[in-house]
Amino acid sequence: MNLTGEMLIGQQAVKGSRDPIQAINPATNERLEPSYPGGTQTEVDRACELAWSAFDSYRETSLEDRAKFLETIADEIEAIGDDLIERAVAESGLPQARIQGERGRTCGQLRLFAKTVRAGEWLDVRVDPALPDRQPMPRVDLRQRHIALGPVVVFGASNFPLAFSVAGGDTASALAAGCPVIVKAHGAHPGTSELVGRAIQAAVKQCGLPEGVFSLMYGSGREVGTALVTDPRVKAAGFTGSRSGGLALWQAAQSRPEPIPFYAEMSSINPVFPLPAALKARGKEMGKAFVGSLNMGAGQFCTNPGLVIALKGPELDAFVAAASAAVQGSAAQTMLTPGIFEAYENGVGALAGSGKAKEVARGQKGEGPNQCQTGLFVTSAQDFLSDEALQGEVFGATSLVVECADAAELERVAEHLEGQLTATLQMDDADLEAARALLPILERKAGRVMVNGWPTGVEVCDAMVHGGPFPATSDSRTTSVGTAAIFRFLRPVCYQDLPDALLPAAVKHANPLKLRRLVDGKREA
Amino acid sequence: MNLTGEMLIGQQAVKGSRDPIQAINPATNERLEPSYPGGTQTEVDRACELAWSAFDSYRETSLEDRAKFLETIADEIEAIGDDLIERAVAESGLPQARIQGERGRTCGQLRLFAKTVRAGEWLDVRVDPALPDRQPMPRVDLRQRHIALGPVVVFGASNFPLAFSVAGGDTASALAAGCPVIVKAHGAHPGTSELVGRAIQAAVKQCGLPEGVFSLMYGSGREVGTALVTDPRVKAAGFTGSRSGGLALWQAAQSRPEPIPFYAEMSSINPVFPLPAALKARGKEMGKAFVGSLNMGAGQFCTNPGLVIALKGPELDAFVAAASAAVQGSAAQTMLTPGIFEAYENGVGALAGSGKAKEVARGQKGEGPNQCQTGLFVTSAQDFLSDEALQGEVFGATSLVVECADAAELERVAEHLEGQLTATLQMDDADLEAARALLPILERKAGRVMVNGWPTGVEVCDAMVHGGPFPATSDSRTTSVGTAAIFRFLRPVCYQDLPDALLPAAVKHANPLKLRRLVDGKREA
Structure with missing residues (x-):
């Protein structure tokens, strides 16, 4: 592997002159060669x-x-x-x-x-x-x-x-x-x-x-x-x-x-809403599958499910019990960098020390450096609604379950959410009306709304939206x-009365690119 | 005419409680009844x-x-x-x-x-x-x-x-x-x-x-x-x-x-570029037509042609002479408000006093209040390039002609422009190469590029762009x-695995709205 540590400015390779960056293998804390000196205003220019x-x-x-x-x-x-x-x-x-x-x-x-x-x-x-x-x-x-x-x-x-x-x-x-x-x-x-x-x-x-x-x-x-x-x-x-x-x-x-x-x-914490009938029918499997999504890539996905919102009761308890078991069985995973690991530890610590979120399960402790323990916390809707800090993203495999007293409180919690990349409904047929009540809220909160899946995993295709209201994204x-x-990365330009010889190909009269243009209000076949 | 001076908050009519606004007929400076008291945070809420x-x-x-x-x-x-x-x-x-x-x-x-x-x-x-x-x-x-x-x-x-x-x-x-x-x-x-x-x-x-x-x-x-x-x-x-x-x-x-x-x-000053062959063939008519556009609505169009950029020489002199004659024959027009009239007067005064723009013609002085005199100024490319103030919009019927020594300087002036709503080329067949050289610059500067027209007049249709790079618009x-x-006013939302009963009509499986969807990468007929 021929790495030189140089920047690539056009076709040139240029060595920087500022403090070097050096990669660290987070699994070993070993520094990886070469070092990458940083660029200056000269290379920016x-x-x-x-x-x-x-x-x-x-x-x-x-x-x-x-x-x-x-x-x-x-x-x-x-x-x-x-x-x-x-x-x-x-x-x-x-x-x-x-x-x-x-x-x-x-x-x-x-x-x-x-x-x-x-x-x-x-x-x-x-x-x-x-x-x-x-x-x-x-x-x-x-x-x-x-x-x-x-x-x-x-x-x-x-x-x-x-x-x-x-x-x-x-x-x-x-x-x-x-x-x-x-x-x-x-x-x-x-x-x-x-x-x-x-x-x-x-x-x-x-x-x-x-x-x-x-x-x-x-x-x-x-x-x-x-x-x-x-x-x-x-x-x-x-x-x-x-x-x-x-x-x-x-x-x-x-x-x-x-x-x-x-x-x-x-920033997105990707709320999951297990609805009552689904929770009753398959709370246990759901709890396990949820932790599978939570652990993907050591929880370092933008779409990691950091929040579960559901009605308090024995069905939710069963979900939490199954999820807790899965969390306790979760192997430690190496995080991307020592800094990200440290931030995760601090985030989990802050949650545990908030006095508002109760730790119900932690994953296995790792033996190597920078290994995260999965975490599961529970809080009440009231505490969640009163403390913005509980909406802060803990980047990594930790999630918070919010227990709601009734459907009205659950909707209040949903309305209280910041913008998200995703929102997930776990539902069965009998949950259709509850889902219908939530959908308008979730559409306003998230770029992608899904049913009976898990948010991790983003298909690259025409219909995907990996975006959403602030602070999930800035736009x-x-x-x-x-x-x-x-x-x-585009903007529209209008050409008025340009001679055909001057018009760009896309808008020439003969339509040489064979585009389906909107001509005089009608879409071409 | 039954005017009440009330705000309309939903279906209610509500009288404000802040300092009232009262319209002024700018042609007479007469105050028009009723007065409109301003709203407060209560009505905003x-x-x-x-x-x-x-x-x-x-x-x-x-x-x-x-x-x-x-x-x-x-x-x-x-x-x-x-x-x-x-x-x-x-x-x-x-x-x-x-x-x-x-x-x-x-x-x-x-x-x-x-x-x-x-x-x-x-x-x-x-x-x-x-x-x-x-x-x-x-x-x-x-x-x-x-x-x-x-x-x-x-x-x-x-x-x-x-x-x-x-x-x-x-x-x-x-x-x-x-x-x-x-x-x-x-x-x-x-x-x-x-x-x-x-x-x-x-x-x-x-x-x-x-x-x-x-x-x-x-x-x-x-x-x-x-x-x-x-x-x-x-x-x-x-x-x-x-x-x-x-x-x-x-x-x-x-x-x-x-x-x-x-x-x-x-803010847009809508540059017009009369190219050499066009200037030679029809500089005089062009000068007259230009002033017609300049005077539209007392110069108070967003797309008012506030800037003319051309090669210095006898052809441009003929254009300026014809434009000056038309300006001198321009009747005074009532501006929208006393404040806008005052700002116009100050803007023209600043241009005249800049020491860099020479006044070559003024229109007729009005007898009523708030009536603007059309104005025409000339400056050199060098002065224009060195003084940002000459790019400031003077809202009203005043325009500035920038004389360029050669094509290279003209391109420098074009590159120096801020973002615009429109850019206009006046050209004949022999100007095609010059137009080709300018087009990429103008596309970068303006939302609408036109040939042999005048920027005032914005068609409401599918292909119109009334926009452009900053500061013409903020986006x-x-x-x-x-x-x-x-x-x-729209944003995309993606629906993943929603049951058909929960999907909005636009994305239901049976396509009840009969839209031409993009399905699996192919546009439906």
């Missing part, structure tokens, strides 16, 4: 300059060329082979099979966006042809398409070192939209980032694209991250991470002389997973 | 409470019911008859024919949104059906639709007392999306606002909708406006007005515990005119 100069050309690449580029990135990532798996496992503490699956997801995602680019629906072409004889005023010829916003900064996430990182969903959707991308690598997996970054760099070259289409930088969020987000040539950013980190960068993006869209996916109008993510 | 309680029911009205409601509003506005025209003329100083045209536009806009609602494309339904046998993992059933964001606050604009006010584009698109609307009336035309507000109130009743679907308030932007924008039950806002007013409210919206989308359309991803404006 250079990356932004290259991205800016690549923008006009890259955004007008043909649909086919752009799709091929995305597919080439996927090919190049696969071509890294086992080195990528090995390094990502070492840097994340995640099991090999999970990383292999994540690589498949990452490459599948790039190929799905290639398909989306080719289909061209994202261009949203609308044509209102001239009506020279209209009374009292003629109508001019008006044509609309979407164009790319400009260079995009992507902040890699720690918890999916491939699928939400250098070549993850933000990068794939921004490149699909026609935006050059500058990635600020996550400090937890710089080696994985370099490997994937070099794959993208190679794809840029192979496809004959301007080098500024992609750059990769290391450094602190405070220094390099803020410098990137506030550079006037950057026109949008994508982020997945903590609420505090996301809000700080969001604030920087809003405080620019020209504010820009900053898509932060931050509920969007999704960061699935093909609709491309719309985050 | 009540309007928000009603809007919130109406939301879940209103957002699930059938497409047909919602379309009928929009059409009923249009009918009710027309039913006001001449009283509306008379009052709007008195409050705005705009000519009767213009107000009549604007009423037609306003009602046409409501009916166009009715058509858009019925067509249902805005629901953007995407279905990825379950694949239980997929390897290595089955796929769940995933369905996406758009739902309304929540109650929306609309700030009426001064310059289109009907089309951008109480029942204007923001209100029409928010209601179309399924959002209850609370309008903060513009202080310049409270009587027009009351008449239109009562028409909407009547339509709400006639259609049997919950009363909270619409409220209308008076008061200061600072007090009532901020209170509305920061109420937690409000989930988005639309604004058309000044840069300072827009930014202050935008800031309030971003500083909430839960930030919300704030769509401000603020370049949207438009405030045309049917795509509906997307400002």
